[in-house]
Amino acid sequence: MTPLDPHPAASTHSAGRKRVGRRPMLMAALLGTAGLAACGEGPSGSTTAEPEQSPSDAPSPTGTTSEPTREPAAAPSGTTAPDDPLAGWSLEEKVGQLLMVGVDAAAPSQTSKDAVTAHHAGNIFLSGRSSASATAISRTVSAFTGLTESSTHGVPMLVATDQEGGNVQVLSGPGFSSIPSGAEQAGQSREQLVASATAWGQELASAGVTMNLAPVADLVDIASPASNAPIGQWHREYGRDAATASSQARAFAEGMRAAGVTPTFKHFPGLGRVKENTDTASGVTDSVTTRSGDPAVAVFGDAIAGGAEVIMVSSAYYSRIDVGAPAVFSSMIVTDMLRAEMGFTGVVITDDVSAAVQVQDWGAGERAVKAVSAGCDLVLASADASVVGAMATALVSAARSDPALAARIDESARRILALKSAKQGG
Secondary structure (H helix, E strand, O other): OOOOOOOOOEEOOEOOOOOOOOHHHHHHHHHHOOOOOOOOOOOOOOOOOOEOOOOOOOOOOOOOOOOOOOOOOOOOOOOOHHHOOOOOOOHHHHHHHOEEEEEEOOOOOHHHHHHHHHHOOOEEEEEOOEOOOHHHHHHHHHHHHOOHHHHOOOOOOEEEEOEEEOOEEOEOOOOOOOOOOHHHHOOOOHHHHHHHHHHHHHHHHHOOEOEEOOOEOOOOOOOOHHHOOOOHHHOOOOOOOHHHHHHHHHHHHHHHHHOOOEEOEEEEOOOOOOOOOOOOOOOOEOOOOOOOOOHHHHHHHHHHHOOOOEEEEOOOEEOOOEOOOOHHHOHHHHHHHHHHHOOOOOEEEEOOOOOOHHHOOOOHHHHHHHHHHHOOOEEEEOOOHHHHHHHHHHHHHHHHHOHHHHHHHHHHHHHHHHHHHHHOOO
C-alpha cells in the first residue's frame, strides 16, 4: 500500500493466549519439523514490476500428502502421525492459519472479528493510522487474541503491523516513538540502528505486537529515486547501494528480534525500480531485475544468510523473470527462485492482496488460491477484511478436489506453526 495509507491491517506476530492440554506435545512436534524456520512480513505501499517471460530450469517442489477435510493430517516423511502438529485439525482450521486479516488499529470492525470467529483466520494485522496509547492498542490486540481457543485450534496468533518509520508508521500514540524514515535510519551507525530498533521493538512488544512488516530491503538504485512511487518517493529505502541497504536492513531486523518481534524483509524480489505503485495502478512491471546476479536480489540473499524468518513478496510483474504472473502468484519466483535457488525455508507472506489495484483482475478467492499454489504461506488481507471469507472458502473448496493444493496448505500451516512455536520459545 501507499506509505500515506498503509495496509489497514499490518501484519505482525501476535502474542498467544491460553493453550489447550495438548499444547506441549504440539509445540515439541513443531520444533522437530524439518526444514521450517521463523519469518516475518512488510508494510503497505509496496509495488513491483511486471515479470517478463523467463523459463525456469528448477522444477517446482511437489507437495507432501493430502488429506480429507476433517481427518488428521498425514504425517510428513520421517515422522509419525501422533507427532504431526496438524493431527486432528480440520481443513478449515488449517486454511485459517494461512490468513492474516486487517484490523483497523483506530476502530476495529466486526468484519475483522468475524474473519477470526467464522473463518478461523489465525493472524491479524493492525492497519491504518492510530494515535491510541500502547495500553489501548494492547486491549485491542487482546480482544482478538482471546478468540484463539474457540476459533484457531487454540494456537496463538501472529499480530503484525507496519512500523517502518517516516510515512509508514501505524502506531504513533503515547508509548510509541516517532520513528525516522528508512533513509534517515540509514544515516545511523549499525550499532546505533540496532539499539534504536530494539527500543522501537520493545514498544511494539509491550502492546502485544509480535511481528513487524519491516524492514524495507528494496534497493533503489535508479537515476531518479523520487520517481520510484512505492519506495524512493517516500524515503523508505536504507541506501542506494546494495551493501548499505543490506547492512542497515539487517541491523533494523536484529533490533526487532532482540525485542522479541519478528521482522519481515520486503518486497521480494525488489520494488525499488518500478514507477507506479501496485496498490493504486495495474500492470506495474519491473523490466530490469533478473533472476540471479542482481544486486537487488542479493540484498534478500544476505537477509536469508542472516537468518530471515519472514519475507514478503511483491505483487509487481518482473518481465525478466516471469512474464506470466505477478510475483505473488508466480511459482517461478516464490518456489523456484526464493525457495529452491536461494534456500529460504522461512515463512513467505504476500503483500496486501485484498484491495491492491494490481491484482483486481482476479477474484478475492482466486487470489488466495493462486498465492498459496505459487508457494506463499501467509495471505495478507489488510485493506479489506471483508474478502477473508471468500479467500477461506475458495482455499477449502479447491483443496478438497486438488490433493497438491491440500498438501501445499499443510506445508504452509506447519511452517507458520513452527514460526509461532519459535516465538513462544518452544
